[in-house]
């Protein structure tokens with residue numbers, strides 16, 4: 001069942017474009033992640049769902065009821081803010097009880113619920129401290145407890161882990177996922193961190209410039225990006241993108257990258273004119289061999305469990321190779337980056353849209369034919 | 374272990390340096406704060422007046438005995454309390470309220486209003502007070518003409534003991550509350566927006582948000598601003614002096630104007646000083662007690 005639906009939702013700020021017509025369907029019990037770079041409109045989208053920001057046009061439905069113009073308090077939504085938004089003058093207990101205090105609920109029940117959630121969140125010993133007297137990770141958990149105690153219909157989180165250090169963030173990711181499964185509350189989670197997206201999301205969408213670029217299972221976004229934006233946003237280090245040329249000779253299709261040409265056995269096209277394309281190769285799929293694009297090793301970054309090698313091509317393009325072991329090359333060494341048809345992505349030069357991916361996306365004959373460079 | 378010892382040594386050195394650094398500030402403060410007070414105390418123990426101008430001498434507590442046995446003292450203290458408390462309880466909350474209204478997210482034209490309420494400051498206070506004095510005049514004053522239009526009788530705004538103090542408080546309110554709005558604006562703005570939004574999402578309306586979020590958050594600032602508003606008003610000389618001159622009778626004399634009256638109108642400097650000393654002692658006691666209960670000084674940390 002659809003829990004939350006956004007239809008063509010638009011928000012325009014005076015000078016900036018906030019959100020330019022997004023469509024979303026979040027399912028009951030789902031952990032849905034909105035992913036995207038800074039300023040793409042993630043927070044704005046979330047705030048419109050919460051009712052903290054008015055909607056310029058479009059519709060929002062929660063539990064099959066239109067809530068587009070409802071004030072926040074009629075939506076039964078909880079939100080965790082990026083900087084926790086705890087009340088410094090209240091104890092942890094008072095902070096957690098805050099959402100209940102306004103409901104017509106017997107005092108004993110309020111206290112019971114608070115104790116209960118504090119136990120779940122491992123906060124029982126901290127109940128009488130103030131936010132100024134606990135650590136960042138503990139504050140985070142208090143903020144979560146305050147959001148969960150009310151048993152909301154929908155749970156919103158805006159980059160809740162971004163203020164934590166790397167180790168704690170990893171820990172809280174696991175914790176969050178566990179909690180969400182335990183409470184089974186539909187959650188919309190905003191982040192710019194792709195690791196959070198891949199580890200937490202049942203489904204995710206990627207936003208850019210106020211629009212949703214792609215939606216789906218995080219692994220699918222990674223495997224089959226619709227364009228160069230998604231392709232380079234997901235994956236660290238980012239996918240290598242090189243200019244290339246596709247042409248047909250004697251019935252066979254070839255891809256030329258700089259001085260190197262490979263035969264694309266999977267592409268059978270009648271196209272008459274050569275066509276410029278962008279070629280994408282994931283760093284972890286870059287192989288060195290006897291044949292391929294001539295490159296020179298430029299920089300090596302050792303991250304402990306993996307190594308990034310930066311190669312420069314003759315035309316000055318950079319190709320990053322990621323591996324668990326060193327290739328035993330030293331700076332300045334020349335070698336060849338071999339390219340395998342099966343690991344390539346081909347993108348349209350102007351729009352960046354995906355044209356072809358071996359076994360996953362069949363090129364459109366018509367599209368290749370009509371292209372004029 | 375070694376580290377902590379190092380730390381202790383360093384700390385000691387720092388303390389000495391620190392004292393040297395703050396010494397100029399302490400000297401200036403001592404001069405500004407204590408010199409006038411010592412002088413007043415000193416004069417209040419003498420018979421310094423126009424008769425003994427060149428060879429005045431120590432008279433012990435004679436001035437204070439005189440003051441405490443005169444009936445004027447209690448009237449003047451009463452007036453001072455009415456004036457200070459009366460002004461504070463209207464102008465400080467009004468300033469706070471306006472600051473809250475001006476900081477509403479949806480409020481438009483904030484900058485224009487802010488400029489506007491700074492306007493009264495641009496005029497010299499005595500001119501504004503003179504304007505008010507004309508407006509409150511019994512005949513031809515705008516206030517009475519307005520009352521007449523509405524079908525009420527004219528009031529003795531400044532000339533009857535019944536209304537004079539109320540008029541002073543009214544004028545003080547008009548003159549002062551933009552200042553309090555301004556001071557509160559920065560306090561109100563220091564509250565992060567999310568704290569309001571967290572309340573809003575949880576169903577707190579404006580009144581409950583004020584009671585449960587805004588007021589507790591600003592508790593110390595409010596105490597501080599209120600107490601200083603009170604002290605400032607206590608010593609606010611201009612308005613009573615220029616509008617009513619303490620009259621009719623002594624019905625609007627406050628300690629500070631009465632001290633001035635004794636010293637400069639009657640040339641009884643030592644008596645004036647005695648009134649000033651009483652005023653300072655009362656304020657001092659008030660500040661100590663107020664700070665004890667509100668811990669307001671903590672906002673200065």
Ligand SMILES: Nc1ncnc2c1ncn2[C@@H]1O[C@H](COP(=O)(O)OP(=O)(O)OP(=O)(O)O)[C@@H](O)[C@H]1O
Pocket residue numbers: 013014015016017018019036037038039040041042043044045192
């Ligand atoms: N109140 C506002 N007034 C004007 N412009 C705004 C406002 N809020 C957001 N914007 C603009 O709308 C766009 C989207 O902002 P938003 O905060 O939604 O981005 P975001 O994806 O959450 O970014 P980040 O990851 O940095 O938090 C940005 O260009 C931003 O400058």
Ligand SMILES: [Mg+2]
Pocket residue numbers: 042043044158
């Ligand atoms: Mg944001």
